[in-house]
Amino acid sequence: MKSLEELAAIKARMQDKVIMREGSGQIRVVVGMATCGIAAGARPVLDRFVEDVEKEGLADRVAVKQTGCIGICQYEPVVEVHEGGKDKVTYVKMTAEKVDEIVEKHIKGGQPVLEYTITHVGD
Amino acid sequence: MVHYNASLEDTEFYKLQRRVVLRNCGVIDPESIDEYIAVDGYAALGKALTSMTPAQVVDEIKASGLRGRGGGGFPTGMKWSFTAAQNNPVKYVVCNADEGDPGAFMDRSVLEGDPHCIIEGMALCGYATGAHEGYVYVRAEYPIAVKRLGKAIEDARAYGLLGKDIFGSGFDFDLYLRLGAGAFVCGEETALMTSIEGNRGEPRPRPPYPAVSGLFKKPTTENNVETFANVAQIILNGADWFASVGTERSKGTKVFALGGKINNTGLVEVPMGTTLRQIVEVVGGGIPNGKHFKAAQTGGPSGGCIPASMIDIEIDYDNLVAQGAMMGSGGMIIMDEDTCMVDIAKFFLQFTVDESCGKCTACRIGTKRLYELLEKITDGKGTLEDLDTMETLCRYIKDNSLCGLGQTAPNPVLSTYSRFPEEYKAHVVDKKCPAGVCKSLLTYVIDPEKCKGCTACARVCPVGAISGTVKEPHVIDAAKCIKCGSCMERCKFGAISKK
Numbered sequence: 085m086k087s088l089e090e091l092a093a094i095k096a097r098m099q100d101k102v103i104m105r106e107g108s109g110q111i112r113v114v115v116g117m118a119t120c121g122i123a124a125g126a127r128p129v130l131d132r133f134v135e136d137v138e139k140e141g142l143a144d145r146v147a148v149k150q151t152g153c154i155g156i157c158q159y160e161p162v163v164e165v166h167e168g169g170k171d172k173v174t175y176v177k178m179t180a181e182k183v184d185e186i187v188e189k190h191i192k193g194g195q196p197v198l199e200y201t202i203t204h205v206g207d
Numbered sequence: 208m209v210h211y212n213a214s215l216e217d218t219e220f221y222k223l224q225r226r227v228v229l230r231n232c233g234v235i236d237p238e239s240i241d242e243y244i245a246v247d248g249y250a251a252l253g254k255a256l257t258s259m260t261p262a263q264v265v266d267e268i269k270a271s272g273l274r275g276r277g278g279g280g281f282p283t284g285m286k287w288s289f290t291a292a293q294n295n296p297v298k299y300v301v302c303n304a305d306e307g308d309p310g311a312f313m314d315r316s317v318l319e320g321d322p323h324c325i326i327e328g329m330a331l332c333g334y335a336t337g338a339h340e341g342y343v344y345v346r347a348e349y350p351i352a353v354k355r356l357g358k359a360i361e362d363a364r365a366y367g368l369l370g371k372d373i374f375g376s377g378f379d380f381d382l383y384l385r386l387g388a389g390a391f392v393c394g395e396e397t398a399l400m401t402s403i404e405g406n407r408g409e410p411r412p413r414p415p416y417p418a419v420s421g422l423f424k425k426p427t428t429e430n431n432v433e434t435f436a437n438v439a440q441i442i443l444n445g446a447d448w449f450a451s452v453g454t455e456r457s458k459g460t461k462v463f464a465l466g467g468k469i470n471n472t473g474l475v476e477v478p479m480g481t482t483l484r485q486i487v488e489v490v491g492g493g494i495p496n497g498k499h500f501k502a503a504q505t506g507g508p509s510g511g512c513i514p515a516s517m518i519d520i521e522i523d524y525d526n527l528v529a530q531g532a533m534m535g536s537g538g539m540i541i542m543d544e545d546t547c548m549v550d551i552a553k554f555f556l557q558f559t560v561d562e563s564c565g566k567c568t569a570c571r572i573g574t575k576r577l578y579e580l581l582e583k584i585t586d587g588k589g590t591l592e593d594l595d596t597m598e599t600l601c602r603y604i605k606d607n608s609l610c611g612l613g614q615t616a617p618n619p620v621l622s623t624y625s626r627f628p629e630e631y632k633a634h635v636v637d638k639k640c641p642a643g644v645c646k647s648l649l650t651y652v653i654d655p656e657k658c659k660g661c662t663a664c665a666r667v668c669p670v671g672a673i674s675g676t677v678k679e680p681h682v683i684d685a686a687k688c689i690k691c692g693s694c695m696e697r698c699k700f701g702a703i704s705k706k
Contacts, residue, residue, distance in 0.1 A: 085367040086375045088253045091244060098245035102235060106208075116233060118319040119351050120312075149242075152320015154215060154233030155474035164233070170209040172216070201213035 101147065106169030111146045111191060113137075115178075116162040118153035124160035125179070132180040133163070136187040146191055159202060165190060174202040220471050223490055225452065227460045228436040229476045232320030237355050240362040243323040249368055251439035252327050255334055256376040259442075264335035265291055268438065270446035272458035277303055277394075277431030278506060278535045279611075280457070280524035283438075286428060289418035290336040293426035300332045300341035301403070301422055301429040305387045305394040307346065308507030309558060311538035313462040314432035316474055318345065318352035321436070322359035326369065326382060328435030331442060333380045336428050340381055344399050347386040357384055391508075391562035395610045396429045398564065409566045410610035431536065433462055453479035457523035467504075467540040470495050480521045483513060487541060498543035502626070506535025508555040508562075509615035511622025512548065531622040533615075547644035548623040548630050553581040555619040559612065570613030573604035577620065585645040589635040598624065646690040649705045653694075655680035657702035664694035664703065 085091060104110055115121070115130040133148045154162060159176035163186075166172050173196045175186060182200055190196045198204050215221050226232075235242040243249070255264050269284025290298060302325060306314040318325065329341045345353055360382050363369040371379045385403050392398045393408040400422045402408035421427025437459060441449045450458045457479040463486070466472050470492035477486060487493065487500055494500050502512040511532035513520060520526055524534050542551065556578045565571045580597045583589045601617035608614045624631055633639050640648040653664070653673075658680040665673040665681055672688040675681030683694070683703075695703040 085249070085253075085373065088257060088374065091249055091253050094241055094244045095247070095250075098241045102242050102245040114233070114236075118232075118316055119349070120316075122351070149236045150238070151235060152232040152237050153316040153474060155229065155316075155476075156215065156220065156471070157473040158471070162233075164214070171211045172214040173211055174214045196211050196213055198211070198213055201211070202215055203213050203217050 104166045104168035108168045109145055110168065112166040113146060113148045113191070114151040114164050114166070115148070116152070116154055116160060117150035120153055120157050121160045121162065126161035128180045129161045129163060129178045129183055132183040133187070136183060137191075140187060140192065142187075142191060156202070159205070165196070175200045176202045176205050219489055220473070220475075220492065223481060223485055224476050225460050225478050226476050227440055227449075227452075228317060228433055228462050229320070229474065230440075231324065232316055235321070237320050237322055238358055240323060240359065240366060240368075243321070247443060248323050248439075249327055251442035252330050252334075252368065253374050255331055255442050256374040256378055261291065261335045261337065264331060264442065267442060267446050268335070271441045271449040272446075272453070272456075273434065273437055273441060273449065274457060274524060275431060276433035276437070276461070276536065278509065278533060280534055283430060283434055286418065286430070287332060287335050289416070290338070290426045290428040293419060295426050297340075297423075297425045298336055298338035299422040299425055299427040300329050300336065300338045301396075301400065301417075301427055302329055302341065302343040302432060302435055303394060303396065303399055303429055304343055304345035304349075304352070304432045305399060306349075306432070306536060307391040307394050307562075308509075308536055308538045309555075310466045310540055311464045311507060311536055313464055313474065313537040315349050315352050317432050317436050317462075318349065318356050322352075322356040323363065324436050324439055325356070325432060326359055326363050328438035329382060330369065330373070330380045331438050332428055332430065332435070334378055336426075338426075338428065339379050340383070342383050342385050342403050342422065344385045344387055344393070344403055346389060348389060353384065353386065360384065390564065391558075392564040392610070392612050395612055398610065399429070400427065409564050410612070412609060433537070454521060454523045456525055461522070461534065461537060463537045463539040465491055465539050465541070468494055468498065468543040468546070469541040477522075479523045482518070483520050483522060484518045486522070486539070487518065491541060494541070494543050498545065501542045501544050501546055502548070504532075504540040504542065504551065504619075505538065506533040506615075506618070507538045508558045509533060509611065509618055510535045510538075511618045512542075512551075512626055514626045531618070531625060533618070545642055545644070547585075547640050547642035548627040549581065549585055549634055549640075550642075550644045552620045552623045553578065553585060556581060556616065559616040563612065563616075567607070567609040567613060569604050569607035570609070570616060573600060573608070574613070574616050576600060577604065577617065581620070584631065584634050585640070586647045587634065587638045587645075591632075591635055594624070594631055594635060643705055649690055650685050651683050651688055651690060651692070651695060651703060651705050653681050653683055654702045654704065657700050659700055659702075661699070663697050663699070667693045667697045669693065
């Protein structure tokens with residue numbers, strides 16, 4: 085890296101991939117893959133998201149990414165869905181089966197599966 | 208904007224939090240340098256290298272009021288200025304990622320979730336202090352952190368964000384990883400450097416301080432992971448922005464690993480000055496099963512307890528020290544009325560006994576003798592004189608140990624004894640454990656009024672200590688009873704209690 089311009093160019097190229105713009109139609113799914121998440125079973129959840137997105141042909145508008153720990157240990161595995169112009173949705177205590185339902189209803193159908201979200205799931 | 212009220216930010220757990228250190232954890236892909244750059248990553252390094260002098264970087268950190276997040280709370284900017292003042296062509300930056308307190312995982316989360324922010328913070332420190340090489344000492348028990356940090360360093364090198372002539376400024380900086388083999392003492396700064404040098408991890412006397420003669424006897428700046436994680440944000444947003452959060456003498460936020468008897472366990476980042484009550488009742492969601500808050504333990508094996516009577520204390524470095532506790536690296540264990548304070552002190556002391564490196568007598572033998580005293584007390588064999596001996600021994604260990612491990616090892620004992628003297632006395636004088644934890648001081652008894660003679664307890668008892676005939680009240684033979692509690696669990700009539 086020899087100049088600030090180079091850095092700015094990468095930022096400009098990447099920004100829309102991390103922060104979803106309203107109206108872009110892009111969806112970013114992040115799966116908590118820190119030690120805590122992996123221990124609680126995040127890997128099969130991540131794998132199922134990747135599989136489902138591939139299978140349903142959603143790869144051009146849905147990005148599935150791993151991320152670190154968001155701090156809510158007892159709710160792991162945690163998945164967050166970001167979509168421009170809409171509130172982020174935090175799914176907790178995830179399983180591969182729940183993934184299928186979320187891809188069908190939320191990612192494809194646009195309706196979050198509220199009963200799996202952090203504000204609806206008790207301990 | 209479409210609202211769902213279904214995200215982390217909509218929870219009580221999150222409302223009082225403010226994320227500076229953890230801002231990217233759970234947001235970006237930690238294995239993508241591009242995603243880090245997308246959220247202003249390396250912009251602070253770019254800004255410093257192209258528009259600030261090293262002295263200006265030091266001044267900015269000084270002005271921010273940032274203090275060391277590893278526990279001691281030494282002003283970071285001042286630490287940097289000491290190394291910067293040394294006239295030596297070879298200097299080092301060291302990141303202490305040897306997080307070893309039981310129950311603490313703040314640093315692990317940062318390393319796993321946002322490894323580039325540590326690289327950037329260290330590079331800024333290198334520029335500010337005149338160092339061109341840095342080491343991250345991370346415990347080998349954190350394999351994912353090691354892997355992600357390793358990849359981050361490679362990616363940063365590939366982008367020229369580590370290496371020669373970064374941002375065309377002429378500044379060279381590179382980083383290396385060193386893995387700790389699991390010794391707690393290596394979290395002590397001089398022991399850590401001795402370990403990086405390839406020697407057995409043992410502390411060495413200070414002075415000389417690392418800023419003068421540290422790693423490989425060169426001037427060295429050593430900071431904790433969380434400290435470095437704040438640096439880029441300060442340079443990017445300015446010292447005033449950082450100092451606008453926190454208390455008079457403790458600025459910014461602090462990450463705590465909240466655990467123990469609390470509804471929401473997890474990693475929380477709150478502004479300095481947040482009260483313990485807010486952390487326990489709002490962020491932590493209160494104590495489970497309708498129990499009452501008894502104390503919070505901060506600082507792990509080096510720290511102390513804050514009793515329920517101090518629940519409105521504003522958490523910052525100086526308030527905690529004034530209460531005989533310490534900030535520590537951020538472990539916060541919440542305890543309810545079922546926790547025995549003597550037992551807790553014994554637990555932490557057992558840890559230091561195991562982890563003492565053995566170099567100095569005060570720590571090697573002193574902690575062992577102190578542990579034996581506590582064992583005597585929890586076994587019901589303690590005397591009032593033992594309590595005095597215990598206190599004297601604590602002072603002796605504090606005053607005579609070579610490094611921080613020994614100097615702080617008695618803290619859990621001293622702080623529980625000063626806050627809960629009646630509990631120690633109950634063990635010694637009445638031979639009772641008020642919390643019902645210390646097995647030697649408990650007797651299990653069957654209430655003959657409630658016992659239906661169902662024989663369930665007699666059948667579950669592993670040592671055959673319960674006798675009685677069917678449909679007649681049973682009796683526990685205290686001499687045989689090993690106090691496992693199986694009978695009490697099994698009884699459907701609530702006839703068995705421990706006293």
